[in-house]
Amino acid sequence: VRPTEVSGRGVIELLTFLHQGPRRDGVDYSGGYPVAAVGLVEQPGLRIAASVAGERGAIHLGAEVRLDWREVDGRPIPLFRLLDATSTAPVSESGSESGSGSGSGSTSDGPR
Amino acid sequence: MSERNPAKDQVAIVGVGLSPYSRDRRGVTPGSLVAEATVAALRDAGLGAGDVDGICGSMVAAQLVQAALGIPAVTWFANPPAVIGNQMVAAVAAVAAGMCETALVYHHAYRLPWASRAAARDPFRRRATLGVADARSGWGTGHVEAGPSSLVGAVPYAAWAQRYLHDYGYDREVLGRVAINSRSNAAANPNAVFRGALSMEDYLDGRMIREPLCVFDMDVPIDGADAFVVTTTERAADLPHPPVLVHAATLGHTDYGSEEQLADLDHAGQVVVARKLWAKSDLRLADIDLFYPYEGFSNIALSWFENVGYCGRGEGGAFVADHWDPVGQRILIDGRIPVNTNGGSLSEGGTQGAAHLREAVLQLRGEAGGRQVDGARSALVTPGGYYFNSQGMILRAP
Numbered sequence: 001v002r003p004t005e006v007s008g009r010g011v012i013e014l015l016t017f018l019h020q021g022p023r024r025d026g027v028d029y030s031g032g033y034p035v036a037a038v039g040l041v042e043q044p045g046l047r048i049a050a051s052v053a054g055e056r057g058a059i060h061l062g063a064e065v066r067l068d069w070r071e072v073d074g075r076p077i078p079l080f081r082l083l084d085a086t087s088t089a090p091v092s093e094s095g096s097e098s099g100s101g102s103g104s105g106s107t108s109d110g111p112r
Numbered sequence: 113m114s115e116r117n118p119a120k121d122q123v124a125i126v127g128v129g130l131s132p133y134s135r136d137r138r139g140v141t142p143g144s145l146v147a148e149a150t151v152a153a154l155r156d157a158g159l160g161a162g163d164v165d166g167i168c169g170s171m172v173a174a175q176l177v178q179a180a181l182g183i184p185a186v187t188w189f190a191n192p193p194a195v196i197g198n199q200m201v202a203a204v205a206a207v208a209a210g211m212c213e214t215a216l217v218y219h220h221a222y223r224l225p226w227a228s229r230a231a232a233r234d235p236f237r238r239r240a241t242l243g244v245a246d247a248r249s250g251w252g253t254g255h256v257e258a259g260p261s262s263l264v265g266a267v268p269y270a271a272w273a274q275r276y277l278h279d280y281g282y283d284r285e286v287l288g289r290v291a292i293n294s295r296s297n298a299a300a301n302p303n304a305v306f307r308g309a310l311s312m313e314d315y316l317d318g319r320m321i322r323e324p325l326c327v328f329d330m331d332v333p334i335d336g337a338d339a340f341v342v343t344t345t346e347r348a349a350d351l352p353h354p355p356v357l358v359h360a361a362t363l364g365h366t367d368y369g370s371e372e373q374l375a376d377l378d379h380a381g382q383v384v385v386a387r388k389l390w391a392k393s394d395l396r397l398a399d400i401d402l403f404y405p406y407e408g409f410s411n412i413a414l415s416w417f418e419n420v421g422y423c424g425r426g427e428g429g430a431f432v433a434d435h436w437d438p439v440g441q442r443i444l445i446d447g448r449i450p451v452n453t454n455g456g457s458l459s460e461g462g463t464q465g466a467a468h469l470r471e472a473v474l475q476l477r478g479e480a481g482g483r484q485v486d487g488a489r490s491a492l493v494t495p496g497g498y499y500f501n502s503q504g505m506i507l508r509a510p
Contacts, residue, residue, distance in 0.1 A: 014263065014271035014372060017323040021260040032323060037263050037271065037372035049263035049372045061278050077261065091275070 008067030010038040010080075011089045013047060015061050026072045027051075034059050038067075038080055039091075054082040061091045117360060117392040119208035124348040124355035125507070127157025127341030128470050131220070133461035135305050136230050137335045145220045145337035146172045147180045153339035154181075158352040159214065164341075166212025168203040170194045170219040170464075177216065188212040194219060195406075195464035196338075197495045197503025201361045203342045213343060219466040220337035227333035266409075268371035269497065270322035273411035276377070277324055279426065284324050286429030288315035289436060289443070290410035291328040291458050296442040298455025300482040303467075305332055306459040309441070329410040331462030338466035340473070345510075356476045356507050359490075360392040364502040371499050381502030382419040385494065389504040390421070395490055397421045400506075402475055402491040403449055404468035408457045409497070416494045420504075453483050465495025469505070476509045 017032030027033055036059070037047040052059050053068070065080035129152025131145040146169065154160065161181050166188040167174040174189035188211035192198035196219050203215040223231035231237055263271060273287065292315060298304035310328065318326035348355035364384030368374040377383075390396070397420065405416030414428030422445065423431040437444040443451040454460045454471035461467065472491035474480045489509045496502040 014268065014275055016263075016267065016270040016274055016325075018260055018267070019320045019322065024260055027260050032320075033260060035261060035263055035267065035271070037268070045373070045375050047372050049261070051261045061275065079261075091278070 004042075006040055006042045008040075009083070010040040010048070010065060010067075011091065012036045012052065012059070012061055012063045012065060012080075013039040013091045014049075015052075015059070017056075024072075026070065026077070031056060036065070036080060038065055048078070050078040050080055052080045052082065058082055062089050064089060113387050113391045115391045119204055119358070119361075120392070120394075121357045121359055121508075122345055123204045123207045123342060123358045124345045124510075125340050125358065125473050126343055126348045126351045126353060126355050127153045127155075127159065127339075128473050129153030129156050129339045130303065130470065131335075131337040133303050133305050133334045133336035133463070133467075135223075135228065135332070135334055135461075138234055139236070140222075140335055142172050142220050142222045143176055143180065145222065145335060146177055146218050146339070149220070149337035149339035150177060150181060150216050150218050153216065153218075153341050156353070157341040157343075159341060163214050164216050166203065166206055166215030166342075168192070168199045168206070168215055168217050170196075170199060172218070172220060177218070183216075186212065188215070193501075195495050195501050195503065196466040196469055197361070197363060197505065198501070200340065200342070200358075200469065200505065201363055201503065203340075204358050204361055207342055207344060213347065215342045216339060217342055218337060218339040219463060221334055221461070221463045223333045223335055231333070263372040264370070267322060268374075269409040269411065270325045271372075272374075272377070272498065273329075273409065274324050276411055276414070276426075276429075280429065282429045284316065284326075285312060286414065286432065287324065287329055287410040288312055289432045290407050290413045291315055293432075293442045294407060294452050294456040294458040294460075296440060297450065297453050297483065298459035301455050301460055302481075304455040304460040305334055306455070325409060325411070328458065331408040331457035332459070334461035334463070336461055336463060338463060338470050340469070353479075354477050355510055356473045357510055359395060359506045359508045360389050361505040362388040362392065362503070364388060364504070365500060368499070374498060377415055377418075377498065378425065380415070380419075380498040381496065381500070382415055382494070382498060385496075385502045385504040386419040386421065389506060393506050395506055395508065397492075400490050400492045401449060401488040402453065402472060402485060403445065403451045404453075404456075404472055404491060404493040405451065406457065406465050406468065406495045406497070407452065408462060408464065410458065412497050413452075415498065420492060420494065450485060453480065453485065465493070465503070468495060469493050472507050476507055
């Protein structure tokens with residue numbers, strides 16, 4: 001087992017919106033706080049869980065995302081950003097491979 | 113998968129007892145709830161402390177129960193993590209193997225300050241649980257408070273529910289029917305904490321908690337406990353109630369031990385449970401009279417319908433709709449088999465499958481009062497969710 005660098009790109013394979021939960025800085029439950037498990041493009045079935053930045057309507061199963069970071073209390077917290085609000089890939093394991101071609105935008109393209 | 117089942121029908125449940133379920137009890141502790149339930153179970157079995165030589169519970173230490181009840185000597189004890197199948201399967205194995213002859217089995221639920229406003233106002237409860245973010249963290253099953261941006265513990269059930277609706281094209285009504293079924297059945301259960309009617313309109317208006325699960329999709333926090341007395345079928349013949357035989361029992365787990373890494377619902381522990389249970393059992397699905405699929409989250413029950421064989425993957429939502437009794441507002445499989453007759457975790461109260469098991473025993477003894485299903489001879493009880501606690505038991509009348 002050894003650390004391996006990955007692109008941070010993936011597809012939302014599991015998703016919920018939390019309407020209540022423990023109080024935390026930077027977490028807003030009004031309207032639903034998104035939490036996703038993202039399947040990384042490098043390895044089918046390997047998922048990372050984090051929140052997703054973007055408009056509520058654009059965050060959905062199959063959306064392509066890229067890992068970003070935000071700082072809360074001086075600590076880096078992983079956060080995914082939408083690559084392209086219109087992209088949709090299948091949410092099955094193999095979908096993370098087939099979906100990697102269409103999301104060519106940089107993180108700055110994603111809605112904030 | 114091996115069909116070996118030397119314990120088949122050799123061990124019986126001969127006593128049940130409970131500490132009544134409540135949403136607003138005060139002045140109780142986990143220990144007092146378990147003491148009340150275990151004493152009741154022993155009395156129900158017509159046995160005394162001196163007859164017990166095995167103890168198997170969830171969070172309250174076996175030694176504490178032994179001391180509280182004055183059980184002079186035990187030769188076997190254990191505290192496996194919740195949920196109830198872990199305790200029952202261990203006790204059945206211990207009795208069958210001769211580690212003990214008569215075992216007490218128990219599980220309790222205790223509202224922690226975060227569970228409800230009433231619990232948060234109870235100063236005793238706040239002090240008793242000081243420093244415990246989530247009592248389930250002590251279960252050793254991955255239930256931890258890990259912050260709102262993770263998918264561990266209870267939260268991923270909502271994410272898997274969303275994925276289920278997405279993949280099979282359902283709307284929330286398929287979850288709602290599970291909740292309404294539990295509520296309709298709870299009306300006849302005096303121990304249920306929610307007994308008022310629940311309509312689909314009520315359900316759809318329910319406060320959203322974790323999409324797509326609303327407040328009615330999630331088990332009710334309560335104080336309460338259940339206890340069972342387990343002994344050999346041979347010894348059971350001398351006891352006051354008709355014994356309920358443990359025909360087949362199993363646990364099930366896959367190598368996806370982490371919720372967000374579970375590949376799909378074909379790789380969940382429920383699949384392992386169903387395969388093993390039917391391998392060990394002489395009874396087939398068509399022989400089952402009562403079904404108790406755990407519904408701590410409503411989507412878990414739909415998955416159980418699929419895995420035990422009532423329908424295929426993704427068909428659980430449609431199956432429940434097709435087998436809906438509009439008069440009783442509940443599920444009636446083939447017009448015959450009721451589901452979660454006690455009101456389940458969603459309406460009797462959330463005790464991680466213990467209430468389902470107790471209800472199955474009462475039904476098979478013919479002692480379920482206004483809920484009694486005529487001629488019920490066998491029950492399929494499937495506690496637990498997807499990841500680390502899937503379990504199954506087939507119980508039958510002798």
